[in-house]
Amino acid sequence: DQQVKQNSPSLSVQEGRISILNCDYTNSMFDYFLWYKKYPAEGPTFLISISSIKDKNEDGRFTVFLNKSAKHLSLHIVPSQPGDSAVYFCAASEGGGGADGLTFGKGTHLIIQP
Amino acid sequence: SAVISQKPSRDICQRGTSLTIQCQVDSQVTMMFWYRQQPGQSLTLIATANQGSEATYESGFVIDKFPISRPNLTFSTLTVSNMSPEDSSIYLCSVGLADTQYFGPGTRLTVL
Numbered sequence: 001d002q003q004v005k006q007n008s009p010s011l012s013v014q015e016g017r018i019s020i021l022n023c024d025y026t027n028s029m030f031d032y033f034l035w036y037k038k039y040p041a042e043g044p045t046f047l048i049s050i051s052s053i054k055d056k057n058e059d060g061r062f063t064v065f066l067n068k069s070a071k072h073l074s075l076h077i078v079p080s081q082p083g084d085s086a087v088y089f090c091a092a093s094e095g096g097g098g099a100d101g102l103t104f105g106k107g108t109h110l111i112i113q114p
Numbered sequence: 115s116a117v118i119s120q121k122p123s124r125d126i127c128q129r130g131t132s133l134t135i136q137c138q139v140d141s142q143v144t145m146m147f148w149y150r151q152q153p154g155q156s157l158t159l160i161a162t163a164n165q166g167s168e169a170t171y172e173s174g175f176v177i178d179k180f181p182i183s184r185p186n187l188t189f190s191t192l193t194v195s196n197m198s199p200e201d202s203s204i205y206l207c208s209v210g211l212a213d214t215q216y217f218g219p220g221t222r223l224t225v226l
Binding site for chain 1: 147159162208212215220222
């Protein structure tokens with residue numbers, strides 16, 4: 001049973017507009033959530049994270065929102081740029097992002113159209 | 115963050131053979147992890163490798179198939195033993211620093 005779900009395999013967004021990537025989880029024990037970006041033939045690159053005690057975390061063009069009651073989080077990228085085209089993975093942990101293994105979603109392929 | 119390298123970057127192997135993947139970090143870290151990404155799938159945790167103790171394996175992964183070494187705080191190896199085509203995947207190591215994990219570039223393994 002998949003504990004972290006990214007229901008949109010792909011998303012196409014115009015350059016300069018907002019990209020919103022969604023992620024749902026089922027395990028109530030998850031207390032830390034991370035987003036990674038992955039280009040082909042490279043390892044995942046850490047983007048941004050959020051602890052379960054917060055509902056928003058912002059870093060430059062990237063903002064992550066967490067709705068614990070709905071077990072839902074989203075990553076907002078604004079404005080979207082061509083270099084943002086990649087696969088984005090949502091990941092979750094029960095023991096902090098660095099001390100415990102991560103459970104990943106299947107990823108969303110974001111395509112930024114010029 | 116951390117700079118992580120993996121060797122080899124890719125390999126093509128015959129079934130029944132074994133391959134050892136190396137993971138090197140540019141700083142001392144306590145927590146290291148090994149993941150697998152099968153074609154079209156997400157990343158799946160294989161095991162947690164702690165220095166000075168045996169690796170902790172996730173459900174569905176066993177030490178005989180995926181033996182792991184962690185001789186010091188900057189290095190780990192994962193061996194894929196007695197390979198079959200189903201082992202064709204990208205294998206990635208990661209390190210835990212504070213509340214974040216940083217990943218190596220991955221090893222793309224193809225088993226014929």
